[in-house]
Amino acid sequence: MAEEKKGQFPSSLKEARQHGSFSFPCAFYQAVPETNPPGFPFTVKHHWHEPVEIIYLEQDSYQVDINMTLTHLKSPCFCFINSGELHALTSDSEQYQEQAVVFSPDLLTFAAPDPAQEQFLLPLSEHKLSFPSFLGSEHPAFSEVQQEFFRIRSIFSRENRSCLDQFTIESPVSQLRIKAALLSILGILAEYDLLTLNDPVHNxxxxxxxxxxxxxxxxxxxxxxxxxxxxxxxxxxxxxxxxxxxxxxxxxxxxxxxxxxxxxxxxxxxxxxxxxxxxxxxxxxxxxxxxxxxxxxxxxxxxxxxxxxxxxxxxxxxxxx
CATH class of the missing domain: 1.10.10.60 (Homeodomain-like)
Structure with missing residues (x-):
């Protein structure tokens, strides 16, 4: 514990799971009732990870805790978990439908610099730019983000027909399309001025x-x-x-x-x-x-x-x- 850098979460809470592969650090997840003990709501205990996570709450309502701030969300809704955020999630019933795409921000950067890379992609990769915590169906950006998320879900589903939990992608063509959809989500959020500079205040x-x-x-x-x-x-x-x-x-x-x-x-x-x-x-x-x-x-x-x-x-x- 003494070797943890100031401001970082304890390593024992850091998720050890590999999201995707080394060459394509991106994976898709869905909450599967078969893997959840019967009688319990769907629960993700407090943890953190370096990759960014986009959670889509398609059915039911949820209690979401991000850095000690508890929020009650009704579906459909998006929840964005930025790199390093301590978070937990619990559904209000057993009728949940929750899916998520988890990816490294480095995945979206390019070798050649351009204004978009300098203003959005590099700051995101360096944890200086953050996604909004939540995006509800009443916001005009919701349907556009939802369309791109569904595109990502469809691509992962086509190549992982028998997987119940983590979906990964090996096809370079599919990887390219997923990157395009993630960049489109980032562009939509930027267009609606929903991206924010990180608050450096230590809590x-x-x-x-x-x-x-x-x-x-x-x-x-x-x-x-x-x-x-x-x-x-x-x-x-x-x-x-x-x-x-x-x-x-x-x-x-x-x-x-x-x-x-x-x-x-x-x-x-x-x-x-x-x-x-x-x-x-x-x-x-x-x-x-x-x-x-x-x-x-x-x-x-x-x-x-x-x-x-x-x-x-x-x-x-x-x-x-």
Whole structure:
């Protein structure tokens, strides 16, 4: 942690996933209900990444948190995540339809300099220019951006018919068309004066929150006390609770329990580990407490939840369970 540069997010929150390939750092994603534990809304936990992300919320409504600012969005809507922004997203129900294209800004630059490169492409690549956080359907630019996004989605879909999550592109012709569509989106936003210079102001509260979340993610499998987290933040317990709840909408203990329960739900859906091992792997050291918290969150016991996930994943086998 000591080697992190000032203003950067903790590396443990940095997404390790490769978006696209080294030669074409661009990928398309879609939220797939089959990979989400049944009974839970679609959730993307707090994290950050260097590439820019354009999220299209096609159905449902969502809570989006960007750098400690929580916004409620109704679809259809675009959400833009700039390089290095700490962000999280949760749907309000299980009826979500969410898609995203993630790309490196370097992908759009050219070898030969020109005014567009100097004014837009290089500043974007150098993190000096930002996309707007949101673009709703009421804005005149929305339909134009939507058309280009659909073009990108169509190109990725044609070459990834069997992929459920990450779509990548290998065809140079398709890559060229995707770059053209991304440049067109950038041009549309510039035409409507929606691109902004980055605010250089350092927010210590955001940095503090990143440190605490990073610590929870690294240590959730062992007991964590409120006093321990408050000391990490340099606050007394009462003030820390107010700070954390205001930032994330839940108390530190509720956040830790939610993180552990979601980890347990994933293990129940994707492994055959006994419930006792799931309990311990998820950071609960008491089986009775785990069973109580799990049923409170999901309305199911762990075994019922596992059976239910099998029914929803393999509906043709539901009569044999």
């Amino acid at each position: 210590p509260r955001v940095e503090l929150l990143k440190t605490v979340i990073s610590y929870i993610r690294q240590n959730y499998q062992r007991p964590l006390s409120l006093g321990e987290l408050a000391a990490l933040a340099g606050m007394n317990e009462q003030y820390f609770c107010r700070f954390f709840k205001k930032a994330l909408g839940k108390t530190p203990i509720s956040y830790i329990n939610d993180f552990r329960i979601r980890h347990a739900a994933t293990l129940l859906c994707t492994t055959e580990l006994p419930v006792t091992e799931v309990c311990l792997e998820s950071g609960f050291n008491n089986l009775g407490h785990f069973m109580k918290e799990f049923k409170k969150a999901t309305q199911f016991t762990p075994l019922q939840f596992r059976r239910q996930s099998m029914v929803e994943t393999f509906p043709d086998n539901k009569h044999s369970l």
